[in-house]
Amino acid sequence: MGTAERKERDRQEMRQIILDAAQRLFLDEGYEHVTIRRIADKIEYSPGTVYLYFKDKDEILCALQEIGFAEFYRRQQILSGIKNPAEKLRAHGRVYIQFALENPELYDLMFIIRAPMNSHPKDTEWEIGMRSLNVLRENVQECMKANFIKVGSVDAISFGIWSLVHGMVSLIIRERIPMIPAEHRTAFVEESLDFVLAEILEKN
Amino acid sequence: MGTAERKERDRQEMRQIILDAAQRLFLDEGYEHVTIRRIADKIEYSPGTVYLYFKDKDEILCALQEIGFAEFYRRQQILSGIKNPAEKLRAHGRVYIQFALENPELYDLMFIIRAPMNSHPKDTEWEIGMRSLNVLRENVQECMKANFIKVGSVDAISFGIWSLVHGMVSLIIRERIPMIPAEHRTAFVEESLDFVLAEILEKN
């Protein structure tokens, strides 16, 4: 009697349908327009139904966050083709910035918005974020091994570089830096990034 | 007949009473607990009254933002006592970080939250933010004149440094970096800052 299995499949399918609707809403109209009622409208069910598949709104946002991190991680992986660690670190920064500026709403959800973090138990590590940070840490470590960076702790340097790119894109996303016209943004941001990385990476 | 003048005084007084209530609510209980109804409760008026003195909630948040920027600017001014531009730049970073970590809710409102920016007309410059950025730009310019920094544009470097400190504190405030225990935060953040600034500032 495979009814239980089929039920579970149906359940997962419905979860996916809800997530797809939420994602399209999110990407098309932005975070603030993602409401339970609009998700329900989109899938042609009542709002209450959504709660049969997700505990609350945060759980949905969390799932979308994971989708974002999957894509983010995928892009990070492409960097492993670059052999020179200094080159790789520069490319790393560019990939980060590109992802953020191409997917501002998603980046917002992943790294800025408070909401979806509520679902993570407070004392637990934020694993999904840690995974991406580790890729950066390995890159920094390679740079140190290859003597492109000679002083400082891996953690402090990684945090510094991450903060630099995060700071740049989040100032832009949250519109705290209207001095750059939109069409020059990428160029300007990469100029700042290149400058700082050039100072950090010793010229061998 | 000074009734009109008195009325205007009363009006400003009432605005101040509302702002004080909002600020206390904001600092004591955080952004999410600042509601029109709770402000009204606190001053013992009805919610509607608040709208006789402020156009909407954003206008109140904007006013609180200005209060934050006033304090922020005041702290920046203290730096003018430091003569060595490189020293000053390092102190500048520390002042920034200290302000943010001591007043996370206020910092959030000033540099992270979307809401209060809606009040600013889209095409206008964000003057109050620009003022603080200019202090940094002058500091960077001094560093270049004194040959502590030899290459790069003032704008790109200032933006880079600002982004670095903003990135660090906003990752912390929005809990994207649980790897640092709270009691080591300031030390760790300053270690990262010192590292980057040491690389940027040439050793004369």
Added chain:
DNA sequence: TTATTCACTAAACTATGTTCAGTAAATAAT
């Protein structure tokens, strides 16, 4: 054929920002 479980909905509850008709007091006009 009957009993039970299940998926779903409509409606309600709480809380938010915001608006508005009405009221009583302060002010101005007569």
Added chain:
DNA sequence: ATTATTTACTGAACATAGTTTAGTGAATAA
């Protein structure tokens, strides 16, 4: 001093959120 008008304020309401729940009809099990 009396009347008219303006003003400051309130209570109730509206729209929109997230979320919960009683009830219903269909699918499943007995």
